[in-house]
Amino acid sequence: MNLAFIIIDDSELDCFIAKKIIQQNDKSIMVATYTDAIAALRQINDNTDMHSDLLTIILLDLRLPIMSGFEFVEEFERLPLSIRNRYVIYVLSSSMNRNDKSRVDSNENIVKMMDKPLTKAAFETIVTEVVAGKR
Template sequence: MNKPLNEVLLVDDNEADNFLHRAVLEDMGVADRIVERLNGQEALDYLLTPDDQGRFPSPDLICLDINMPIMSGWEFLDSYEQLPPERRRGVVVMMLTTSLNPEDAELARERSVIGAFSNKPLTSTKVLQLIEEHFPGRS
């Protein structure tokens, strides 16, 4: 498979989950770069910090946990949605959680910024479905 994604941002406070999700993505060879942040605030800081040439990070996919310390996934989304639309264009946010609370799934359906909602772990099947649905022609 060609690498359909330039960058994936994993946002999860569980380092074991990040390790597993990175391994799935690397084994599939779907992204040029995989970045990990341990909570919503770290992820937001990452997205708001330009590189040496003044360019801001622009992941194609953000895999976002819900329950994290410092800033939850929902709080991250509240701030993320305040970014200029051009900074969010083309970015797919996938809620990836262990939450079995049906309210979380309902809240996710109500947020247009969320492109997918899934229970952990991230699997190759889930990645392929996501790419086919949100990045057609890139696989």
């Protein structure tokens, strides 16, 4: 299975860490980072025909300026199913808020919430789950 990653986090350090972990484990995986959820959403919407054979895993922070992670998911849900089916969303957050966890758990477009920053073990779990089809 061909995989790619999109990291959406306003912390450049967390983006850097996640990208490094992904590339250290598999240099062939394409990784795009965004500190702005609106720019990431625009890119997803604009590249509807590019890399249609790739399944892209989105690592999404919840606390973002301008457009929060939850607002990103709401906008993502408005995209055509043909686009949405090519993406899997995991939330990476340092939030301990029960309401956030509950909202994530109840959203069918989010696989699960994991602690940030991304670790090698979390990366391996995500890839294993996605490849096994547990998304």
